Amino acid sequence: MSKKIALTPPMGWNSWDCYGASVREDEVRGNADYMEKYLKKYGWEYVVVDIQWYEPTADSTEYHPYAPLDMDQYGRLIPSVNRFPSAKDGNGFKALGEYIHNKGLKFGIHILRGIPKQAVKANTPILGTDKFAKDIADTNSICPWNTDMYGIDATKEGAQEYYNSIINMYAEWGIDFIKVDDLSFPYAKGEIELIKNALDNCGREVVFSLSPGPAPLEEAEHLKVHANMWRISGDFWDNWEQLYKQFELLGNWNEHMGASHWPDADMLSFGHICLREHQFEGKGKWTNFTRREQKTLMTLWCIARSPLMFGGEMTDNDQWTLELITNEEVLNVLKCSNSNKQFYRDEDKAIWTAKGKDGEDYVALFNISDIDRKVDLDLREIGIEKADTIRDLWQHEDFKVSSGILNCKIKAHEAKFYKIK
Known part of the structure; x- marks a missing residue:
């Protein structure tokens, strides 16, 4: 076979x-x-x-x-x-x-x-x-x-x-x-x-x-x-x-x-x-x-x-x-995607990352707790020194972050999914 x-x-x-x-x-x-x-x-x-x-x-x-x-x-x-x-x-x-x-x-x-x-x-x-x-x-x-x-x-x-x-x-x-x-x-x-x-x-x-x-x-x-x-x-x-x-x-x-x-x-x-x-x-x-x-x-x-x-x-x-x-x-x-991995997880949140075939990065932020909370990620921690554009894959919208830090307010049991170039 x-x-x-x-x-x-x-x-x-x-x-x-x-x-x-x-x-x-x-x-x-x-x-x-x-x-x-x-x-x-x-x-x-x-x-x-x-x-x-x-x-x-x-x-x-x-x-x-x-x-x-x-x-x-x-x-x-x-x-x-x-x-x-x-x-x-x-x-x-x-x-x-x-x-x-x-x-x-x-x-x-x-x-x-x-x-x-x-x-x-x-x-x-x-x-x-x-x-x-x-x-x-x-x-x-x-x-x-x-x-x-x-x-x-x-x-x-x-x-x-x-x-x-x-x-x-x-x-x-x-x-x-x-x-x-x-x-x-x-x-x-x-x-x-x-x-x-x-x-x-x-x-x-x-x-x-x-x-x-x-x-x-x-x-x-x-x-x-x-x-x-x-x-x-x-x-x-x-x-x-x-x-x-x-x-x-x-x-x-x-x-x-x-x-x-x-x-x-x-x-x-x-x-x-x-x-x-x-x-x-x-x-x-x-x-x-x-x-x-x-x-x-x-x-x-x-x-x-x-x-x-x-x-x-x-x-x-x-x-x-x-x-x-x-x-x-x-x-x-x-x-x-490739290089997929669970970057971080505790009782309340999880972060997964991956690479794309054209060099882009993917990040998924999960609020796995029962209350709304903030889930933050310094992009440098996952090897991203510069983020020109961040795309929300569920909303099909682009945005920018000036500080290099993703600050996300995420509802209970919700996920945010981004492509970063």
């Missing part, structure tokens, strides 16, 4: 935050249509179907324990036709992938590590070998929050061949992105290596995303070799306490960020989310993040160069949300 994959942090949409385990084909297509029309020109490109696409009874954010799964004769999960009609006649996700590709976008899916428990029960053969499901299953290795799978013993003959068989099938469907769950926490090194090897030999360039987190920091070098992005936290949702924690985590992981390997602060829980949660009566809710908090999140993710995966039902986006995720000046920092 080419090393030119994911040279910048991947940007896309994932179905989890709005549909949980129950997304349907028409909803995926609708979000692809929206992305093509409104987001593609800004760099958004991945359309990712999250968990349980192989479960015909999935209808909410909740998992159905031990539900029957759609599976072929080789123990490989396939899309449920009642939810993905184009998968009929053994077509899998090929037609959906072609629909997304024809829009100039890229297609992704989610899987859980391992082999289906029902494949082990049936002892299905493994394609390309004389081995069977029971020969490779580690029945002591199970996901703590989902009942579908057993782990695979990476030392067993047939283990690599099983992963080859599913990855090659996905490649035939045209996938460009695979999110593999239950890999990072605890760290399943053996299965990560099996999957990476299968991806390297499948004939397609596929982004390899590890979930959930927190990924172990001591495995950073292994991650950089074997994955394109990996979660640094558990599932991230629309509450300030979790966003506050991401400052520390992104700071800890910052030195391991770079082309083709990105610490992932998880999805953007923006817009219309939780559409199938029972507590919201199937109507969902709008994100709990305030507008200031959403700008803070976007500022942090972009200057720390975390992948951007939008979580809401995009066809319901209001104009404000659309403008939030299509600010070209902010997104340019995600795509093109």
Whole structure:
């Protein structure tokens, strides 16, 4: 597989935050249509179907324990036709992938590590070998929050061949992105290596995303070799306490960020989310993040160069949300900056800096306290002796400072984002 994959942090949409385990084909297509029309020109490109696409009874954010799964004769999960009609006649996700590709976008899916428990029960053969499901299953290795799978013993003959068989099938469907769950926490090194090897030999360039987190920091070098992005936290949702924690985590992981390997602060829980949660009566809710908090999140993710995966039902986006995720000046920092680092952080404020490709400097000032406060920065402390022009990337306005000191009054949970030339 080419090393030119994911040279910048991947940007896309994932179905989890709005549909949980129950997304349907028409909803995926609708979000692809929206992305093509409104987001593609800004760099958004991945359309990712999250968990349980192989479960015909999935209808909410909740998992159905031990539900029957759609599976072929080789123990490989396939899309449920009642939810993905184009998968009929053994077509899998090929037609959906072609629909997304024809829009100039890229297609992704989610899987859980391992082999289906029902494949082990049936002892299905493994394609390309004389081995069977029971020969490779580690029945002591199970996901703590989902009942579908057993782990695979990476030392067993047939283990690599099983992963080859599913990855090659996905490649035939045209996938460009695979999110593999239950890999990072605890760290399943053996299965990560099996999957990476299968991806390297499948004939397609596929982004390899590890979930959930927190990924172990001591495995950073292994991650950089074997994955394109990996979660640094558990599932991230629309509450300030979790966003506050991401400052520390992104700071800890910052030195391991770079082309083709990105610490992932998880999805953007923006817009219309939780559409199938029972507590919201199937109507969902709008994100709990305030507008200031959403700008803070976007500022942090972009200057720390975390992948951007939008979580809401995009066809319901209001104009404000659309403008939030299509600010070209902010997104340019995600795509093109370098030397990104957390310069300062305490309980109340944080400062991140970065360099631009044309020699410009970027500075993000965060008030992460619960009250309005001043956040000041002497530009000489970050190596800027002269600032001819300072540009506010959110307001699209230029201004000057005569003293070389940025004096900012910042509201609670708000961020200021500047380009300095």
